[in-house]
Amino acid sequence: MPENTPTLKEIARRLNISVSTVSRALHDHYSIGLRTKMRVKKLASELNYEPNQTAIFFKQKKTFMIGVILPNLSQDFFAAMVNGIEDVAYKNNYTVLLCQSRDDQEREKQLVAAMRSHRVDGVLISIAKNTTDYGHFELLQRHKIPVVFLDRIPKMPDIHYIASSLGAGMQQAVDFLLKKKHRRIALINGPEHLPASQERLEAFRQALWHKRRKYDPSLVVSSDLSKEGSGKAMQQLLDLKHTPDAIITFNDYVALDCLQYAKRSKSGGIGNVSIVSFANEPICDYMDNAPIASVEQFPYLQGEKATRLLLQLLEKETGRNDDVAVHELLQPQLVIHRPA
Amino acid sequence: MPENTPTLKEIARRLNISVSTVSRALHDHYSIGLRTKMRVKKLASELNYEPNQTAIFFKQKKTFMIGVILPNLSQDFFAAMVNGIEDVAYKNNYTVLLCQSRDDQEREKQLVAAMRSHRVDGVLISIAKNTTDYGHFELLQRHKIPVVFLDRIPKMPDIHYIASSLGAGMQQAVDFLLKKKHRRIALINGPEHLPASQERLEAFRQALWHKRRKYDPSLVVSSDLSKEGSGKAMQQLLDLKHTPDAIITFNDYVALDCLQYAKRSKSGGIGNVSIVSFANEPICDYMDNAPIASVEQFPYLQGEKATRLLLQLLEKETGRNDDVAVHELLQPQLVIHRPA
DNA sequence: CTGTTAGCGCCTTCAC
């Protein structure tokens, strides 16, 4: 920190008044005379005085910072989520401490520790895909630091969260494909241990059952969500005696990787398989070879809602702590890119 | 901040020793007996003690935070840059305060004020596209807060920056197209007031001149970088009597928007125009209809280098301040996607 | 080896 950064004390010294007068003047306290107030404000702006937040935080025991931990920022989905978060946070004079877990549990733990250390007022998290130990989240709970999970939710009791209803999205996807006369609908799911995968699978079965179609386990394969993993999963489907005529994928990236794989491996026949996916990433708009439909999960809205909820929890904290777990499942919406 | 957050004082009280002993024990100070050290560490971890950074910052006059202001995070280019920044910062125990200016000058100014207020040790900035007033940057300079600009650089004297050489990139692009026997190469540039546009135009002319080709101003048009703007720019080229047989675009997004526009407006003839662009965004890998080549500008590397430079400046600050402006222009590399 | 003390910048209570 540069030596010459102006402080209240410095302003007070130059004006030959006391520190508390300066403080009050800058805060427009009613008891300060107009003349002094003007003199103080003038000098403050001349010196480009900026209150030292580190001191204020320290004193107030409140940082007006919210920590945000997301798996990554390169997916448009999370980038949009950040925008929703930032917009609400800034409007309420909170600063956002934004970090990427890179989908790594260890890093996520470190980041949670950093958040605690920085004394953020609350935390928003979308958990890493390989996070199975929830100790770090429990720690936050135990220390009464409000947490709101979004989109990727741990299986823990009594947590606050905002997410998109995978069940509803899956139902829409299945209905859409059935209406298009597709008979053999496959599912390329994520890793089996992922709650998000389990939910999708369950919803997939339910959606079929709901329409009185029978569920064929050989049509369900898993990708580890890497490019290669998705290629392998696709190959598994291509190897079937009865190849599917439609595929629902875990998300758009999986869909793109699968399509690319199919194309490059020149596997004829399945070329015009219809794919429906999740996320509705904007890049799909540029592709010829994109999913024909995708489940929009409104990441921006999720970010907004989660942040509003968190801020509410922060307000309430001063009062008594009625620990009601709040959660909301947003209604997703199937967006149709091409009629095919 | 929750009431029961453990402090040094609390640990000291429980162990009936002094606060400073606790502090030293946790810092592995040589003068503390092994026994006490163990007792302290044990209790600290039982209580999940996390040092209060806000107090440490306040005391040390150093936050170990670096502020990062980028135009946005949804472009892969900047997301990759963030990764480079984070990786270096974390390795050196710095926290990153990451913000988006959303390409808005006003927001950028607010963010700079917030950075000053948070007393970040230094700042990394890629400036918003409409930033023309540099007052907020000068303020940082004046208050001796080290700043390193990356990729999008303001026209200011004596600044530190890391960027990619647009001149070299443009030369590679032009050479590539000429070698492919293209005769009429157009340029779809960004807004004229942008330094980055001016540089590209200048480099374009030089690159042509260098190969003894004549420069035809009617082949240079501007996009405001929006989807519509790029469409309009494309239309201008389509309206020419002699349409170009190759186009160099400001970046990949412009290229994609132009291609999409051309396709949707069914403007025959120019369908197979060759496009070369800047940025080499990974999404292009998924497209059939992508630029045939793109200038890779190594955003991750830029992030790394800029952060290293900033950390160097922070080290030096304790010493005397020899204000030599450091800058580095990275060599970009034309990546060829398709031979066409 | 360990304890005591002072002070970082700011806000707040109390006193004038």
Place this chain on the structure above:
DNA sequence: GTGAAGGCGCTAACAG
């Protein structure tokens, strides 16, 4: 209307 004093959690002299 204004000033003086205390304290937030921590570190770093200076004492023992």
